Amino acid sequence: MEKQTADRLISKSGGWLNLYIIAAALSMAMLGLVMLFSAGAVKGAQSLLVKQLIWFGISIAAFLYAMFMDLNWLRNRSWLVYSICILALVMVLIPGLGVKVNGAQRWLGLGPLRVQPSEFAKLGIVLMLATYFASNQRDKATLLKGFLLPSVIIGIFCVLIILQPDFGTCFLCGAVAATMMFHSGTSLRWLLPVTSLLIGVFSLLVYFDPVRIRRVTSFLDVEANANDSGYQLWQGMLAFGVGGVDGVGLGLGRQQVHFLPEAHTDFIFPVIGEELGLICTFVILLLFLILFICSYWRLRIAPRVFEYQLALGSVLFISLQAIINMGVVTGLLPTKGMSLPFISYGGSNLLVTFIFLGWVVNVFRKWDSPQGLQPREL
Numbered sequence: 001m002e003k004q005t006a007d008r009l010i011s012k013s014g015g016w017l018n019l020y021i022i023a024a025a026l027s028m029a030m031l032g033l034v035m036l037f038s039a040g041a042v043k044g045a046q047s048l049l050v051k052q053l054i055w056f057g058i059s060i061a062a063f064l065y066a067m068f069m070d071l072n073w074l075r076n077r078s079w080l081v082y083s084i085c086i087l088a089l090v091m092v093l094i095p096g097l098g099v100k101v102n103g104a105q106r107w108l109g110l111g112p113l114r115v116q117p118s119e120f121a122k123l124g125i126v127l128m129l130a131t132y133f134a135s136n137q138r139d140k141a142t143l144l145k146g147f148l149l150p151s152v153i154i155g156i157f158c159v160l161i162i163l164q165p166d167f168g169t170c171f172l173c174g175a176v177a178a179t180m181m182f183h184s185g186t187s188l189r190w191l192l193p194v195t196s197l198l199i200g201v202f203s204l205l206v207y208f209d210p211v212r213i214r215r216v217t218s219f220l221d222v223e224a225n226a227n228d229s230g231y232q233l234w235q236g237m238l239a240f241g242v243g244g245v246d247g248v249g250l251g252l253g254r255q256q257v258h259f260l261p262e263a264h265t266d267f268i269f270p271v272i273g274e275e276l277g278l279i280c281t282f283v284i285l286l287l288f289l290i291l292f293i294c295s296y297w298r299l300r301i302a303p304r305v306f307e308y309q310l311a312l313g314s315v316l317f318i319s320l321q322a323i324i325n326m327g328v329v330t331g332l333l334p335t336k337g338m339s340l341p342f343i344s345y346g347g348s349n350l351l352v353t354f355i356f357l358g359w360v361v362n363v364f365r366k367w368d369s370p371q372g373l374q375p376r377e378l
Contacts (some may be wrong), residue, residue: 032343055347066358085124088117126313247277
């Protein structure tokens with residue numbers, strides 16, 4: 001009787017938590033559409049808004065499909081998804097197929113659309129690791145299957161991404177994958193030293209890359225580099241200062257019109273701070289916290305490894321990317337071109353983020369019924 005009562009309480013609270021997660025995500029996405037029109041004023045706001053609305057519609061459809069799809073069917077095709085992601089990452093590096101923008105070759109041109117395969121690689125790495133860890137739980141403490149093989153799965157993605165080059169996405173993928181390995185039970189005696197070594201190698205690559213080391217040095221002294229490599233960050237910080245607590249009003253901001261580059265993508269958060277003020281930026285932070293805390297709360301009752309890892313990886317990608325973006329635009333982290341989930345302009349990122357959200361809600365839906373909480377095969 002007590003167990004049945006507990007199952008009902010979990011099911012009831014779980015349904016509400018799912019609604020909170022969906023409401024938080026949709027609220028940010030709608031705010032992003034509103035701010036995109038304002039932030040894209042000098043770049044053809046109407047054109048940007050139409051494109052983003054199309055991607056938003058596609059993303060909602062993908063979210064609904066991911067929310068109701070058969071996760072066992074998805075698990076059985078994880079190797080296929082993984083292989084397609086690798087193929088796409090390789091195609092980007094082929095001259096003539098990959099589209100180069102600002103010195104980085106990260107996009108595939110599909111007619112009028114540009115697709116960023118490194119975004120979809122996030123889906124592949126989460127799905128593949130979730131399947132692998134669920135199938136090899138008995139060997140999670142061994143060197144070969146517990147550490148080396150999953151490291152190879154991760155390493156192939158990271159090497160292909162860093163060749164584009166895309167240091168930020170490579171770091172994000174590595175951080176999420178390492179966290180998933182830790183939660184799977186990988187021994188820290190292998191994970192810690194190798195992770196430390198890789199961070200050292202990553203730091204050396206940044207040090208010997210002139211563009212990225214300038215971003216680090218400008219981050220350390222923003223004001224001294226305000227007219228050079230730290231220009232974008234300095235203008236973003238000024239936008240927050242001008243906005244104050246209440247903001248200057250929607251559509252009345254000046255930074256994105258005359259001063260702030262990439263205001264509609266990586267630096268849309270300062271535009272929100274200028275036009276809608278500190279209160280709205282805190283609301284956005286609160287919405288991301290709601291999404292993360294509600295998801296993490298549900299993960300405590302995970303009955304199966306695959307579903308746990310799938311939801312964990314999805315939530316981590318959304319949350320860590322948000323932390324990095326907000327850290328960059330507020331001067332807490334070195335400048336890196338990484339969009340703000342749900343809000344920034346960009347079709348590939350919006351689509352992938354909503355697929356992650358759909359996977360999370362799908363997993364939690366299965367746990368809402370007492371039958372869904374019963375232990376089954378891995």
